[in-house]
Amino acid sequence: MVGIKDVARQAGVSVGTVSNVINRPDLVAEETRTRVQSVIARLGYVRSESARQLRAGASRIMALLVLDMGNPFFVAVASGAERTARAAGLGVMVCNSAQSVSEEQEYLSLFAEQRVRGVLVTPADPTGRSLDGLRSQGIPFVLVDRVSADASVCSVSVDDVAGGRLAVQHLIAAGHRSIVYVGGPPEVTQVHDRKAGALAALAEAGLPADSLTEISAERLDVAAGRDAGSRLLGLGRRPTAVFCANDLLALGVLQAMFAARISVPDEMAIVGYDDIEFAAAAAVPLTSVRQPAVPMGRLAAEMLLEETVGDPAEHRHRQTVLQPELVVRGSSLPSR
Amino acid sequence: MVGIKDVARQAGVSVGTVSNVINRPDLVAEETRTRVQSVIARLGYVRSESARQLRAGASRIMALLVLDMGNPFFVAVASGAERTARAAGLGVMVCNSAQSVSEEQEYLSLFAEQRVRGVLVTPADPTGRSLDGLRSQGIPFVLVDRVSADASVCSVSVDDVAGGRLAVQHLIAAGHRSIVYVGGPPEVTQVHDRKAGALAALAEAGLPADSLTEISAERLDVAAGRDAGSRLLGLGRRPTAVFCANDLLALGVLQAMFAARISVPDEMAIVGYDDIEFAAAAAVPLTSVRQPAVPMGRLAAEMLLEETVGDPAEHRHRQTVLQPELVVRGSSLPSR
DNA sequence: GCGGATCGATGAAGCGATTCATTCGTTCGG
DNA sequence: CCGAACGAATGAATCGCTTCATCGATCCGC
Numbered sequence: 001m002v003g004i005k006d007v008a009r010q011a012g013v014s015v016g017t018v019s020n021v022i023n024r025p026d027l028v029a030e031e032t033r034t035r036v037q038s039v040i041a042r043l044g045y046v047r048s049e050s051a052r053q054l055r056a057g058a059s060r061i062m063a064l065l066v067l068d069m070g071n072p073f074f075v076a077v078a079s080g081a082e083r084t085a086r087a088a089g090l091g092v093m094v095c096n097s098a099q100s101v102s103e104e105q106e107y108l109s110l111f112a113e114q115r116v117r118g119v120l121v122t123p124a125d126p127t128g129r130s131l132d133g134l135r136s137q138g139i140p141f142v143l144v145d146r147v148s149a150d151a152s153v154c155s156v157s158v159d160d161v162a163g164g165r166l167a168v169q170h171l172i173a174a175g176h177r178s179i180v181y182v183g184g185p186p187e188v189t190q191v192h193d194r195k196a197g198a199l200a201a202l203a204e205a206g207l208p209a210d211s212l213t214e215i216s217a218e219r220l221d222v223a224a225g226r227d228a229g230s231r232l233l234g235l236g237r238r239p240t241a242v243f244c245a246n247d248l249l250a251l252g253v254l255q256a257m258f259a260a261r262i263s264v265p266d267e268m269a270i271v272g273y274d275d276i277e278f279a280a281a282a283a284v285p286l287t288s289v290r291q292p293a294v295p296m297g298r299l300a301a302e303m304l305l306e307e308t309v310g311d312p313a314e315h316r317h318r319q320t321v322l323q324p325e326l327v328v329r330g331s332s333l334p335s336r
Numbered sequence: 337m338v339g340i341k342d343v344a345r346q347a348g349v350s351v352g353t354v355s356n357v358i359n360r361p362d363l364v365a366e367e368t369r370t371r372v373q374s375v376i377a378r379l380g381y382v383r384s385e386s387a388r389q390l391r392a393g394a395s396r397i398m399a400l401l402v403l404d405m406g407n408p409f410f411v412a413v414a415s416g417a418e419r420t421a422r423a424a425g426l427g428v429m430v431c432n433s434a435q436s437v438s439e440e441q442e443y444l445s446l447f448a449e450q451r452v453r454g455v456l457v458t459p460a461d462p463t464g465r466s467l468d469g470l471r472s473q474g475i476p477f478v479l480v481d482r483v484s485a486d487a488s489v490c491s492v493s494v495d496d497v498a499g500g501r502l503a504v505q506h507l508i509a510a511g512h513r514s515i516v517y518v519g520g521p522p523e524v525t526q527v528h529d530r531k532a533g534a535l536a537a538l539a540e541a542g543l544p545a546d547s548l549t550e551i552s553a554e555r556l557d558v559a560a561g562r563d564a565g566s567r568l569l570g571l572g573r574r575p576t577a578v579f580c581a582n583d584l585l586a587l588g589v590l591q592a593m594f595a596a597r598i599s600v601p602d603e604m605a606i607v608g609y610d611d612i613e614f615a616a617a618a619a620v621p622l623t624s625v626r627q628p629a630v631p632m633g634r635l636a637a638e639m640l641l642e643e644t645v646g647d648p649a650e651h652r653h654r655q656t657v658l659q660p661e662l663v664v665r666g667s668s669l670p671s672r
Numbered sequence: 673g674c675g676g677a678t679c680g681a682t683g684a685a686g687c688g689a690t691t692c693a694t695t696c697g698t699t700c701g702g
Numbered sequence: 703c704c705g706a707a708c709g710a711a712t713g714a715a716t717c718g719c720t721t722c723a724t725c726g727a728t729c730c731g732c
Binding site: 339341351352356359389391 | 687688689690692
């Protein structure tokens with residue numbers, strides 16, 4: 001493997017000069033520069049990032065750890081973050097904790113070993129303990145789709161309470177009085193907040209809290225939604241509407257309704273959450289609470305860059321909260 | 337940042353011993369080992385991967401470069417590859433070329449600088465020139481979802497001609513005689529091969545080649561499919577069936593039919609390709625050609641590991657071709 | 673013609689780990 | 703009782719690069 005020394009020898013200059021040609025070309029005389037550059041091209045020299053890193057003390061990589069790469073919502077977040085990071089000259093390492101605390105732990109220590117520049121993370125561990133490692137290593141991080149309890153952490157999130165309220169306000173307005181909330185593992189903040197919003201909407205409309213029944217799915221994916229859908233049909237008094245903690249669940253519920261020949265929206269209205277691309281293409285186009293996923297990724301990356309590139313003392317941690325938006329489609333509109 | 341020297345000093349041993357405690361614990365006396373380990377824990381020491389790498393000459397990362405992270409098919413490939421790589425102790429860096437040759441180029445040089453252990457790649461550049469860089473750097477790579485022209489490259493792919501044939505045989509059997517193929521950029525091999533399979537099916541059935549009209553989409557995503565769908569409706573003689581080069585296109589076409597109030601499958605049958613999870617959850621569940629995406633990722637990673645871990649001289653390059661499978665659903669079944 | 677400024681290039685000192693030849697004690701066999 | 707053998711720890715060399723103090727050469731002004 002050809003190194004900087006080989007280039008230096010071939011070009012008849014010192015290694016320092018080769019380094020300057022690469023990193024600060026204006027310090028090198030025209031003639032020398034072109035000579036070195038042509039040797040670099042001829043030998044196919046590629047500088048070793050690890051050696052650079054070792055010297056520099058930090059890598060040029062930003063890590064992104066998401067809960068579920070199978071969820072297009074996170075793919076969208078990733079694309080927003082990636083674009084921003086790459087524009088700043090950083091590579092992005094996207095990893096998937098698959099909602100597992102142990103996978104998350106493994107990835108976080110991998111990141112620490114890599115001395116990544118910073119981490120964007122949607123924590124799987126509800127205790128927040130998993131991030132202590134990063135903190136003690138002094139690796140900056142930004143929470144994505146989560147707000148932190150303490151103000152010493154940057155975060156970008158969407159107002160899930162507002163989103164849940166939007167969804168249920170809409171269902172109430174359409175006349176529904178018996179609604180099921182399909183949630184996920186209760187320790188996931190989103191699941192909790194969206195329900196809180198739903199309850200708030202009921203309260204504001206003067207409806208009793210028991211108008212909302214909760215069904216808890218094992219995981220937040222389509223298969224779990226299918227399962228929740230069939231459990232829902234087993235309920236004593238069948239509800240007329242379902243609000244799901246995300247679109248994957250909603251699509252699963254929709255499939256279950258389809259299989260049981262229950263008409264959506266006439267016999268069962270469905271509202272999802274995230275407004276992933278596939279929501280609009282679903283069996284019945286899905287009403288959903290849209291989250292600004294791409295901007296979220298972008299903002300998170302920007303905050304991290306600010307913390308990491310600028311003067312750290314000058315950085316002010318902040319918690320950005322974005323607003324969701326209801327997108328009404330066929331799954332909740334009474335057919336004419 | 338605490339380094340190995342700090343640990344050594346605190347534990348009253350040499351750096352070499354600390355290194356041994358970490359990498360070859362059995363070489364170190366019990367008592368010393370535990371002492372060092374406790375100091376490591378106390379100081380929160382994390383070894384620097386870049387220093388290791390510099391010494392070792394190669395990193396512990398496998399790169400995966402896919403065409404479109406928005407396509408769940410590639411997400412599935414990634415998950416297969418990731419599981420395998422991590423089981424072998426390698427990290428995975430998943431990147432998205434978004435079908436752009438220049439992005440691809442950028443990522444490949446990033447990989448070269450990182451001295452990644454190997455690369456799994458679905459090339460965006462149809463000339464295959466983009467991989468010359470890897471070759472000349474001696475970085476092993478495996479083509480995913482592509483077969484290479486020359487036998488000196490490992491690849492894992494699915495028989496796209498067979499897949500196209502399956503799809504169109506099915507449509508012919510259902511009585512369709514005027515079929516549209518929604519393809520993508522013609523230089524994409526998959527798009528070409530699936531069409532070739534379609535034509536083969538026509539020929540085998542004794543039908544004229546002009547039973548198949550091609551509409552070429554700009555890109556292989558839902559929006560392009562929507563667009564292709566409306567163009568399709570503008571054709572002089574409206575076809576009775578569409579075969580799409582992938583499911584995203586098919587979902588887009590489906591949306592266009594929906595918008596134009598054209599019944600699927602009665603007025604228009606649709607067959608997609610990939611059988612992504614969302615195909616089954618679509619407006620009308622989508623008939624699709626299933627590709628074994630997860631096994632493809634797994635196999636590709638295994639081949640790369642074989643090439644990279646074992647004795648390179650001993651490695652035999654091979655081209656694995658998997659078989660697709662037709663999954664029939666509502667979008668191509670005449671309703672009763 | 674000489675001191676000082678300027679420009680280009682040099683070469684050595686690290687960055688943080690791994691590795692291996694070496695050293696230092698102990699123990700054991702003869 | 704001595705040398706060999708062995709176990710445990712050492713410490714220096716090394717990986718490839720960046721950086722910075724330094725050095726040489728050229729040029730300018732007085």
